[in-house]
Amino acid sequence: MADIIDDLKYRGLFNQVTDEEGLREAMKKPMAFYCGFDPTADSLHAGNLLVIVIMMRLQKAGHHPIAVVGGGTGMIGDPSGRSSERQLNTRETVARFSERLKEQLDRFLHFSDGEATYVNNNDWLGSLSAIEFLRDVGKHFPLNYMLSKESVQKRMEAGISFTEFSYMLLQSFDYLNLYERENCRLEVGGSDQWGNITAGLELIRRKGHDDPAFGMTFPLITKSDGTKFGKSMGGAIWLDPKKTTPYEWYQFWINASDDDVVNYLKWFTFLTKDAIEALAEEVRTHPEARQAQKTLAREMTRLVHGARALEQAEDITSALFSGDVSKLTGEEIEQGFKAFPQYACPAEESIQLIDVLVNASIAPSRRQAREDISQGAIYINGVRRTDLNDALTANDRIDGRFTIIRRGKKKYTLIKFK
RNA sequence: GGAGGGAUAGCGAAGAGGCUAAACGCGACGGACUGUAAAUCCGUUCCCUUUGGGUUCGAAGGUUCGAAACCUUCUCCCUCCA
CATH class of the missing domain: 1.10.240.10 (Tyrosyl-Transfer RNA Synthetase)
Incomplete structure (x- = not known):
């Protein structure tokens, strides 16, 4: 197996690491590493997949992934990479999102059979008292250190609440916990996480742990045209x-x-x-x-x-x-068109095409529907129709049940007759 | 508290009594080209079957044959002075 760090470098997934030589050495033996996921939606998206795949790469290289869902930190909001204060979600919402993420992550990392570990940081953050937190965590962080973090600096102008300012302490507490409880020695994340990761290492050091721990980041990915990926x-x-x-x-x-x-x-x-x-x-x-x-x-x-x-x-x-949708059978259509908008239409003898377009929300208004038809944007079962007075009849139904309407190059709507 | 400036279609931004359903740019949507790409070009972009009609320019009133444009009040934004 090729060196995992070299592999990441080849793939352009290597941004920086706290101690490259030390990490290479440590990685000669299986190690536990972690990466966090914020429960900010009820599903992960294509961008998150990169993180998952990186975890899988490390897993394939023999290391043990710990996926941390931020059920606790998600109550606070990470200021990293954000230009404005986050809108806080309710406790219930965060819990629901966390549960979804866990299910999704399991499919890639396989928690159930022990190939990876799942934790929710609400397990330790949720019951942490303010007094404990300030004594055990806050005491180890000089204010200067916190203020100099890029994530904080960038927000000094626009404003940052004490809540988000404190975020880095919570994430560093995560790392400390995983270090102590799961023998976790590496935290990985996007380059915007560098500040939070190093804060974690700082806390581990100040708590008197000698066994080295590492941090590694990968670049935030972008498209070649500069627009946002995903x-x-x-x-x-x-x-x-x-x-x-x-x-x-x-x-x-x-x-x-x-x-x-x-x-x-x-x-x-x-x-x-x-x-x-x-x-x-x-x-x-x-x-x-x-x-x-x-x-x-x-x-x-x-x-x-x-x-x-x-x-x-x-x-x-x-x-x-x-373009040859007419060859599809009723069964195939039923299977395949789950991905597309559908519209249930009463099975009348003949229906004005314009009405169908509007009723099925293919066009927002009759005026627009007319424009689409005359511009040649409308295809019925793969055949362009340009007559404004055209109507759908029984002849246009596949298997007597379906009509496939296409608007433009690739927007399909399935009309189901009943 | 005082003095100014502003609010126009999805966004940005012109327009300062009739020629304005409202320039222009972006975005969006279509079409052509093509590789389900990029770039380019063309068209559309308030609603309605119309070279026609209806409803629009922060809100409400008013002046006028006629207002997005003028007046009054209100709401919201920005800048400057205290």
Whole structure:
């Protein structure tokens, strides 16, 4: 097995480490490491996946992952990388989010069979009294040290509450706890976590622990065009199939630009260096074949949603992008179109196309519907319709039940007749 | 408390009595091209079947044949002085 740190460096996932030589030495033996996840939503998103995959890499290299869900710190809010104060969530919300994250993380790291450990820092932070905290943690941090942190500095102008200011102490207390209870020797995180990680190491040192502990960060990833990674059509890309269907997930990755796709392969897949370099060569020589994008989409969909969902996503993709949806059977449509908006329509003899578009929310207004039709944006079962007075009839129903309407290049809506 | 400046379509920003459903830029959406890419080009972007109609320019009143534009009051924002 190649050196994990070298592998991370190759993949562009290495930002900085507190003591590289020391860590390399320590990693010759299996070690426990941790990474935190903030319960700020009811699902992890594509950006979080990077962190998960990095944990999996370390796990594959023989180390033991501890995933910490911030049920306690999530009550406070991490100021790192943020320009304004966080809106606090209720106790119930944080608890619910935490539970979701645990379920999602389990699928990748496998807590149940002991391959990884799950903890919620609410377990120790929730019952911690203010007095204890100030005596046992706060006493070890000079105010100057805290004030000089970048996360705090950046907020001095815009304002920062005492609550968020204190956040770093809570996270360092996490590390101390894991160090003492789980023999955890490494904390990893995005580069914005450097301040919090080093604060943890500081606390461990000041508590008189000699056994070395480490911190390592990876860069915050960006797209080549400078826009934020992990967004599509304004919305975030989630791991939860109810929020982002496997088909949408597959589409998100296959739409990666040539400039980004090789990076994504390095960051998110477990393909070897040789395999990645071969695909990079493909991008250079045969960009139109989009081998790299296809491989990426396949890998990511299999990883997150499994082989069966991948198969479905590929089936839907080929039907939709060949434009030949009319060949699909009723069964296939029922399976495949779960990913798309649907509209139940009364099965009348004939319905004005414009009315259908508006009723099914494909167009926001009749005026817009007319415009779409006349501009050639509307396809019924794969066939363009440009007549404003066109109507849907029984002939337009596949299997007597379905009509597939496409607006623009790839927005599909399934009309179900009943 | 005093003195000014501002509020215009998703956002930014023109307009200072009729030629304004409101320039321009961005965004968004369509189309062409293409590789489900990028770039580019073209079109649309308040609502309604119309070279036509309706409802808009912070809110409410008023002046006028006619107001986003003028007056009054109110609400909110910003700057300066205390």
